Amino acid sequence: MELTVAITGASGTIYAHRTLQLLAESGVVETINLIMSGSALTVAQVEMGVNLKDAASHDINEWLGLEPESRLIRLWRLDNLAAKPSSGSNKQAGMIIVPCSMGTLGAIASGAGTNLIHRAADVCLKEGRKLVIVPRESPYNSIHLENMLRLSNAGARILPASPGFYHRPTTIGELVDHLCFRIMDQFDVPHSRRSQWTGEEVV
Numbered sequence: 553m554e555l556t557v558a559i560t561g562a563s564g565t566i567y568a569h570r571t572l573q574l575l576a577e578s579g580v581v582e583t584i585n586l587i588m589s590g591s592a593l594t595v596a597q598v599e600m601g602v603n604l605k606d607a608a609s610h611d612i613n614e615w616l617g618l619e620p621e622s623r624l625i626r627l628w629r630l631d632n633l634a635a636k637p638s639s640g641s642n643k644q645a646g647m648i649i650v651p652c653s654m655g656t657l658g659a660i661a662s663g664a665g666t667n668l669i670h671r672a673a674d675v676c677l678k679e680g681r682k683l684v685i686v687p688r689e690s691p692y693n694s695i696h697l698e699n700m701l702r703l704s705n706a707g708a709r710i711l712p713a714s715p716g717f718y719h720r721p722t723t724i725g726e727l728v729d730h731l732c733f734r735i736m737d738q739f740d741v742p743h744s745r746r747s748q749w750t751g752e753e754v755v
């Protein structure tokens with residue numbers, strides 16, 4: 553499987569980090585086209601203390617704990633509109649935007665995108681491919697909500713960054729995993745299913 557993952561400047565870099573790790577661990581993903589916005593780099597620095605500015609593939613591999621020589625991640629520049637994910641003729645399973653800022657959400661919803669993240673998402677919608685958007689803002693204003701509805705109507709899957717608690721998480725890692733497992737489920741990517749609800753027996 554080949555897919556595109558975009559990281560934007562909403563809070564929650566940790567979700568992107570774990571999503572990439574789970575895709576890498578799954579054994580079913582051969583190529584991940586990775587795109588990061590400028591603001592994503594700022595938030596990554598603030599939230600995870602990592603400097604991904606001017607990062608090369610091996611720096612991303614190190615950040616994810618992958619082998620330095622791993623070729624799983626293909627890093628694309630945000631302004632490279634000639635990159636692979638910008639063409640519908642390049643067959644891919646789809647795209648995940650995690651976390652997705654309200655700015656990126658609005659640009660895609662308007663159809664007037666300006667960078668590779670916007671274009672790759674637009675391609676998914678026009679080709680009928682899976683586009684999983686993990687928005688994060690609080691509270692949402694009506695423009696954010698209308699943009700989400702618009703994208704949902706256009707075929708995107710809106711998967712908000714709001715993890716459940718029914719698996720009784722005791723660590724941030726378990727909370728993050730809960731959300732990232734739901735992202736994996738959208739592409740039928742196998743994972744441990746540790747937080748899957750199996751039903752409560754009535755006593």
Ligand SMILES: Cc1cc2nc3c(=O)[nH]c(=O)nc-3n(C[C@H](O)[C@H](O)[C@H](O)COP(=O)(O)O)c2cc1C
Pocket residue numbers: 559560561562563589590591592594595598652653654655656657688689690
């Ligand atoms: C530490 C930090 C946290 C932010 N958190 C959010 C957020 O949760 N949601 C959001 O929509 N924007 C958030 N922003 C603002 C976005 O980064 C900003 O709107 C940016 O222009 C988005 O650009 P992008 O969509 O190209 O990444 C945050 C910014 C910083 C510096």
